[in-house]
Amino acid sequence: MEATRVSIRRARPLLGTFVEIAASGQSLDAAEAAVEAAFSAVATVHSLMSFHEPGSDVSRLNRGAGSGAIRVHHWTCQVLEVACDLNSRSGGIFDISVAPALQKLGLLPKVPEVSAPSNGGVIAREGACKQTEGLIPRSARLRARLEGRRLAGPCPGPSFETAARRNRLLPISTLQACRSRASPTSAGGLLGIRAELFHPLESSAGAIQLLPENRVRFADPSVKIDLGGIAKGFAVDRAVEALRRHGIAEGLVNAGGDLRGFGSPSHAVDIRDPREPSHPLCRVALRNAALASSAGLFDPVRSHRASASAVIDPATATPARSIIGATVCAGSCVIADALTKVVMNAGEAAAPLLEHYGSDALFVSASGVVHMTANWKNEVRLAA
């Protein structure tokens, strides 16, 4: 006989968006306690990885890791490991060190000072909307990247699992050696149709050194990181972990469209039409998996249309343009979140990386064509 379950659904403003958590538990109190723990995990990720809060690990690193190793929370270390691994595997397309480009565009403020006033514990990414153009000069590193060497293709670097082993030096030298060994002809593999656009790069894997005991050092003081392209997915994964730890068998965590469901139910997820965000593009069936989308920043108050994308093409240091929206389905939300940025920039050429992570994707080109991985087409229904 199946035990009676109580299902609850709660929402809070976190990570600059609305985070919604649904859980089914043995009792109301048990479900509430689990959801509270899950929100708490999301809030912790926010306080560690916000670009805007002066006390976050990210701000501490951006201020000081260029001149010496800084110890961070092991969650921050985990995200950096995933980010560096993805940077390597994507041939530099995924890059958390594009913060200077985002600052140049006014999408990120200058690096917060320690003395900046706290906002009273209220969490927000509203700084992302503020005009801060010209506060930070384009870094030498970014310039070097723009003038830089041609990229070698994807390399068979250490697996994610290997790289995720903590408290040891990330084998950056291995990654770099591996990259330099990669044959120039392999460049077409991942970069494919956009290969001509890519003249990177020094990877963030080279710029960010992960040291034992959760210490992190940057190659030079001009390196600035922004985890906005990956932390939300990581937060969703930590929330799911918290729910499970509290005995929740079925639930869903949705952080502003980066979401993950677990347990037996299949979840219907509408994907916004990037051309008209108040309408669905399609509906996806999601079961025991994560889904993340990237598109323009949708501010429903100022405009019903999505504005410029915050996804930066590391090769040109400008927003990705030819693809206006991308959605990725993966086993974990951190991977789904990060891969949307790769798909936004690489399009169909992201196929090997999607395959490596057992992921599916769809993206919408500016010309109004939906490209969808063939495996996924039975799970996706287009809107009328």
Added chain:
Amino acid sequence: MTSWVRLTLPAALAASISSPSYAVQYLTIDAAKKLAFPSASRFVENGGLTWKAQAGDRLLGLFVVDHVIGKHLYIDYAVALDTSGRVMRVDILQYRESYGGEVREPGWLAQFVGKTSSSPLKVGSDIRNISGATLSSLHITEGVKRILATYGSHSR
């Protein structure tokens, strides 16, 4: 090897002010009060949609309900302040958004709903989960700041 299929979309739909609205009730005011102040024995009305949470005569904090505009519609939320005027928690009570549109192949949809209806958790079937361009919660943040400015010094 991963392969791709391509589908050409019809022209983007014109924005329609009459698009159906979508609403989720997360918490009632009473439920939110009890979650924010589980040890409170009573909530004393304090004018407007504000209450003093008390355990006997001891003040635990202030509970404030407010709304901010979403797209065309209001989002109701609650803020719990402790006795030092700090924000303890912010809960969304009701979320409303103009969001609508049909999904093709209703037969397929019916099949999908059927699959989930046997499940004890109906998260996937009767609830709209939306992914896409990220919605900003900026207006909630601004609303919380207004509440702090108004009540932050009154919760002691």
